Amino acid sequence: MDQLSAPAVTALREAQNTLIEHSLDRISAALPWYHTLSSASRDQIQKVARVGVTMFVDSVGERGAEVDPSGIFNVAPVALTGAVTLEQTLDLVRTVVDVVEEEAPNVVPAAGHDAVRVRVLTFGRDVGFAAAKVYARVAEARGAWDARLESVAVDAMLHDSADDAATRAGAAGWRGTGPVVAIVARTVLDALATSRLRHECRQWAQDCLVSVHSDSVIVVLGGDSADETTDAAAQRTQLLAAADRIAVELDGAVVIGPVVDGVAQAGRSLRSALAGLRALPGWAEAPNPVRADDLLPERLLDGDPLAVEQIRALVTEPLREMGELYEETVATYLALGRSLEMTARTLFVHANTVRYRLGRVSKQTGWDATDARDGLVLHLAVIVGRLAAGNSH
Template sequence: MTQTNSRGRSPKRHGLSAKTLRDLERASGRLATASVAAMEERLPWFNRMPADQRAGVLLITQTGAAGFVGWLRDSKEALNLTTEAFRGAPQELSRWISLRQTVGLVRLAIEVFEEQLPEFAANETERAALIEGILRYGREIAFAAANSYAAAAEARGAWDARLEALVVDGVVRGDAEESVLSRAAALGWDPAAKATVLVGNPPSDDPPTVVFEVRSRAARVGRPVLLGVQGSRLVVVVAGPTEGTAKDREMLASLSVAFGEGPVVAGPTAASLAEAHQSAVEALSGLRAVVGWPAAPRPVRSVELLPERALSGDAEAERLLIDEIARPLEEAGPALLLTVETYLESGGVLETCARTLFVHPNTVRYRLRKAADLTGRHAAEPRDALVLRIALTVGRLARSRGLW
């Protein structure tokens, strides 16, 4: 029930009479139209908006004008009224214009109101009250718009994070390429960019902290990334080449800092995101097997873990060892294969190998260099010697099972 004073009349709100409030309420549509007209005249970008979008701004401005009258009637509910009046604005405006442009619209509308409100004032007191009221109302509208844009940005960020997690999960599981690519495109990923999968431990149990660490490192090296935390492992997909040059290796080393303690494994670089599943498979296989090589670098490429992966039962690692090492050595001729085997059995002693084969040590050196050219592994290097030994063993086992 409306309160009355001792003379039976409604008390004034903000020093305004009931007649002034009624006149303002009737004129709210005219004020809103004048505001939009000023926007069309003074803001070049506003005229470039489609007609339906300009109509939407007019509707929102009319709502704001009506909200001003309600705000004047009951200032105690000012925040609720302004928030309610502009509740639909960010959902629509944020799709068309930026926050800065929205604030510009609010400022221009307030200027128009300031110019036209004095005609509704019955005296100087009401004039001052109207000017003060529109300034305070405009400030609250600007704050409400900023808060709503921030909430919309948080909602979009949460949606992007869920979409990104779906893309990473799709890469790991090998889901249909089209679904993964369409989601990645929505996140701004270049479909033609090469992709490499890195896996390791997350740096924190707090998802925002993980995202911040990875994003900040990726920004420093200038590479787009997709990331997802899957249980106790962090999966990062890196765009662009990651093999060959020293700069690429430094880039991977920099990104590995964003991971938690423990090994970080990088799969092979795929030609595109559509083919990144194999990179993920090999990286995860390497992460399971890297415990077998305590001195592994960080990060370590999955191809460097072929012996450990083969010993852990990875059929793809066995195939690569055969195709890249065992088969080339065998096809090069019995002398080359025998030299490598004898050198490994002699414990890497060149003279012992030469005496066993009844050849000159320089001949052994020549054959070992030729084997290194074929396989990329030199038997004189301790790690390469292990890879060669495991590869030859895997080859013999495959042949005995009729698989080669």
């Protein structure tokens, strides 16, 4: 590209301040969002515009000074990328280029008009590419930092106190006070897939944390708090539905933990899901995804203390509350190989009475003694209850 003549360069230098002022005036008049920014952000934008025009003039000097367009943004702090979007930055660049393209050719001799116009457009293009690179680097750094904060929060849920877990989650952007559920998947995700997963989670849940390990992914979801129109039970149901939607999109084995009351208790759901994932090989016919509570037998045998607590809360205690007759009926029925007739003879009742009691138990606890899998859960619940009673004496 031919260099501009000395008179043309001199004329551009003399018009430099005028070009800057006219560019700032155009920015103020043409971009309504500019006035919504803080005074500090507007000052930074003005500095960027001044440096940009100055750098352009320097680049068209007789020796064609080498310039790095990304240097224009060195005068603006990284925080400015959070106040001004990439699209808005490109609008700024386009506005300044329009002013310089309109006015710069008119201040140089006629022979240099076309050369100046070409240089303006080329420089503007380079600045636009430079802006995109700056935003890409910032987004990458911000994404890496956010991912680090989320991983720290998840680690706190597993190993620290409830208060510390809530504090770490807040630092990672958690804002809600509604129910929480954890999902654990045995899968490998790259950075792009992780970003997509995080985006999808935010479509279905108010809050989310995503932590990627070498061979697994942890997702913690937070639902809306109960309000005048939706009660707590409905919120928990909605959160579980969101967890189901996300879980089916994950590859590999997936375990969904129980819903807990808030982010401070998230560790309980997360530890249950992880214990379920460890115990999953014990149930070859398990569905995928599977609830951690559906893996209570395998978790019990694997030594998970939370499984003991959970089976007592979900099965043993509700069964005990129904009365000794119902617990005895369930225990006898399961001990005798699920035979209605033998159970009836042993308990000296009619078979229909046994059938009735088992139906009541199924309705009360959610587990059906006549089903092989549910019967296993009930049998273990009876054993856990008896062990607890025996150890208390």
